[in-house]
Amino acid sequence: MQHLEVSDVRAKYGTLEVLKGISFSIKKGEIASLVGPSGSGKSTVLRALMGLTPITGGTVMIGNERMNYSSAKEVRAARDRMAIVFQQYNLFQNMTVMQNLTLAPLKIKKWGKTDVITEAHRLLGLVGLSDRANAFPDQLSGGQQQRVALARALALKPQILLLDEVTSALDPELVNEVLDAVRKLANEGMTMIIVSHEMAFVREVADKVIFMDEGHIIEVGKPADIFDNSQTNRARDFFSKILRH
Amino acid sequence: MERILEQIPRFFSGPNMTLLLEAAGLTLAMTLTGCLIGFGLAFVLVYLRQTPGMWALPLRWICITYVEVFRRIPFIVVIYLVLFFIQAVTPDASLFTIAVIAICLYAVAYTADIIRGGIESVPITQVEAAQSMNLSRLQTNIRIILPQAWPVIVPPAIAFAVSFIKDTALVSQVGVFELTFRGKELNNQGYSGLLVFGTIALCYFLLSFPLSMLGQYLEKRLATPRGERRSRKIRHS
Amino acid sequence: MNYGFQFGVVWDNIPELLEGAWLTLQLGCFAFAGGSLIGLLFATIKTYGVWPLRFLVDCYVIFITNTPALIQIYFLYFGLPEVGIRWSNEACLLIGLTMNAGAYLTLILRAGFLSVRVTEIEASQTLGMSLIQQVRYIILPHIAKSIYPALANFFIVVLVMGTSVGALIGVDELTGQAINLSTVNYRWLEYFTVVAGMYVVLTFIASIGLALLGRWAFRVKARIF
Structure with missing residues (x-):
């Protein structure tokens, strides 16, 4: 039973076609990773999924629901089931960490206040930031902000979590703290x-x-197969360049 | 010259000063009322203007045209149009109301651009984050965009209102008892024009200058990086 | 609202209104030109002058920009005859507007002077440029580019808000003509609607002209809208 099934999805930026028919599927509990050169459209896949x-x-x-993003209602339904973490964290600058985490659960999902707050504290513990609940985003380091963003996405209890280059904007020494949280x-x-x-x-997760x-999917497989034994020239080319060192 | 010196004690008499004080109050009151209502309506205008979708195209055009047209018509012409239009609709509207409506119409056009600039200063990524959590357009505006746009909007909006104190002098033409009107009245009573209008100018200066200083102070304060300001606030509490 | 609009009477007076518009345009241009000279002089003093002069310029600018143009013009119109200076309505308006614009233009030009960065001047010196060459090729183009939009915007302000004040001291510019004509037949709404439209057209033409001029002379993209 496939949990998410994407078939022949296309998208344009203006006149430029950035996704030229993307199809893939993932099962519940599975972790899929989109890789490829810059401009290949991998971030656009996530943006398209979020509407x-x-x-x-x-x-x-x-699941069994078809999302076709053709009306505001459909887009809302898709956003209700997925959550995204952005490269630039995009925490709401005017709100504390706690407010960032509880805004949507309280105002959009309309869940009970005590549950939401308890859950928010649990998530902050999970990402190792229990003591920063009342800090504002600009008082946190990039790595801390990204971990808050991760907790904020989890607070929505998404069926699928989308991570868009969550470590690309971070200083090298801060990358691991975010990856550790994702690993958990x-x-x-x-x-x-x-x-x-x-x-x-x-490769690890x-x-x-x-x-x-x-804008095309070239190859799909298990990490070991793809990285060490890719079947297409383009993939082999790409991996030989970035895995050399 | 002797005439002025001779008039000074009589001119700066209690009744005259009370008159001018009241007039200054009226000038300030109608400017503030008009600008505040105009500021509020400008938010609505900007919100309508940013309505997405093809069906809202005429709406966007109306909003853009409104702002463009009002910036190109002299305030005195707007005053006359409002005066005669309102009098044709409800003949017993007060002149103060008419002045406030004219100020308000003008303030909408000018502050709408200020508000739009403030909203556009908030990174689009903040909007995307809000959207992907299913916040509605109104919720995104009220909870995310406006709180962040506020420091960009407030100083120029105050500067506009302060500078508009001076422009309301034109309202004297339709007979509102504000500063300029009282000035002309005193001049007609035989007081020296130099004395009267010098004093009136000074009254405007005393209204305008401190308020513009306040505006500049606020601008500096709001420009302080968020983190610093907050930590200061936290220390105080 | 039972008001019957009759635009026919206004149509008969279009020539008078056009005359008014022409006077408006002339007044706007002269006041802006005169104001620019004052502004240039005062901004130079503020940047390079000795302190007593700088202080006087500051006083002038602060006082003018914090009082209404109308009161300044009333001062000239009702006040000066008492000390034996009698100017015509038009002269009072033009001199008042010029002095008023001068203060605002001092601020705009001063901001332009301040926008020249030291690094640019240093770079031009290392290229072996003379002072005149620096001014001609580096400083002036930079200033023009940085303040042109503000200047163009302020011209519209003078043209619209500035000149219309003349109506209150009996100058027959566009607004003045509207008042004159409508006091005769009480068609206020019609006259003022048409006049509002004429102001929009007039300033649009001015905006487009200024945008083209800016693009041609200084390579600035000034906004028309």
């Missing part, structure tokens, strides 16, 4: 789609690697 970049064709199924989620069985340049990390180039 931030409109899709111009194809279908998306989550992987162990808890969270379904995730990860766009990342951290190949060692992808991903169940499935999807290699993209120029």
Whole structure:
């Protein structure tokens, strides 16, 4: 039983077609990683799934529900089931860490206040920031902000979590604290789609690697197969360049 | 010259000064009322203007046209149009109301651009984060965008209101008992024009200058990075 | 509202209104030109002058920008005859507006002077440019570019808000003509609607002209809208 099934999804930025028919699927609890050169469209896949970049064709199924993003209602339904963590964290600058975590659960999902707050504290503990609940984003380091962003996404209790290059904007010494948090989620069985340049990390946590180039999916497979034994020239080329050192 | 010196004690008499004080109060009151209402309406205008979708295209055009047109018509013409239009609709509207409506119409056009600039200064990524959590457009505006746009909006909005104190002098033409009107009245009573309008100018200066200083102070304060300001606040509490 | 609009009477007076518009344009241009000279002089004093002069310029700018143009013009119009100076309505308006614009233009030009960065001047010195070459090729183009939008915007302000004040001291510019004509037949709404439209057209033409001029002379993209 596939949990997420993406078939022939297309998307455009203006006149430029950035996704030229993308199809893949993931099972519940599976971790898929999108890799490929810059501009290959991997981030656009996540943006399209969140309804931030409109899709111009194809279908998306989550469980048994078909999402076709054609109305505000459908987009809302998709956003209700998934949550995204951005490269630039995008924490709400005018709110404390706690407010960032509880805003949507309280105001959009309308969950009970005590439950939401208890859960928020649990998540802050999970990402190792229990003591910073009342800090503002600009008082935190990049790594801390990204961990808050991760907790904020989890507070929505998403069925699928999307991570868009979550370590790319961080100083090297801060990368591991964020990856450790993601690792914990992987162990808890969270379904995730990860766009990342951290190949060692992808190899470690991903169940499935999807290699993209120029808006197409070129190759799909287990990390070991893709990285060490890729079947296509383009993938082999790419990995030989970035895995050399 | 002797005439002025001779008039000074009589001119700066108690009744005259009370008159001018009241007039200054009226000038300030109608400017503030008009600008505050205008500021509020400008938010609505900007919100309507940013309505997405094809169906809202005429709406966007109306909003843009409004702002463009009002910036190109002299305030005195707006005053006359409002005066005669309102009098045709409800003949017993007070002149103060008419002045406030004219000020308000003008303030909407000018502050709408200020508000739009403030909203556009908030990174689009903040909006995307809000959208991906299913916040509605109104919720995103009220909870995320406006709190962050506030420091960019407030100083120029205050500067506009302060500078508009001076422009309300034109309202004297339709007979509102504000500063300029009282000035002309005193001049007609035979007081020297130099004396009267010098004093009136001074009254405007005393209204305008401290308020513009306050505006500049606020601008500096709001420009302080968020973190610093907050930590200061936290220390105080 | 039972008001019957009759635009026919206004149509008959279009020539008078156009005359008013022409006077408005002339007044706006002269006041802006005169104000620019004052502004240039005062901004130079503020940047390079000795302190007593700088202080006087500051006083002038602060006083003018914190009092209404109308009161300044009333001062000239009602006040000066008492000390034996009698100017015509038009002269009072033009001199008042010029002095008023001068203060605002001092601020705009001063901001332009301040926008020249030391690094740019140093760079031009290392290229072996003379002082005149520096001014001609580096400093002036930079200032023009940085303040042109503000200048263009302020011209519209003078043209619209500035000149219309003349109506209150009986100058027959566009607004003045509207008042004159409508006091005859009480068609206030019609006259003022048409006049508002004429102001919009007039300033649009001015904006487009200024945008083209800016693009041609200084390579600035000034906004029309």
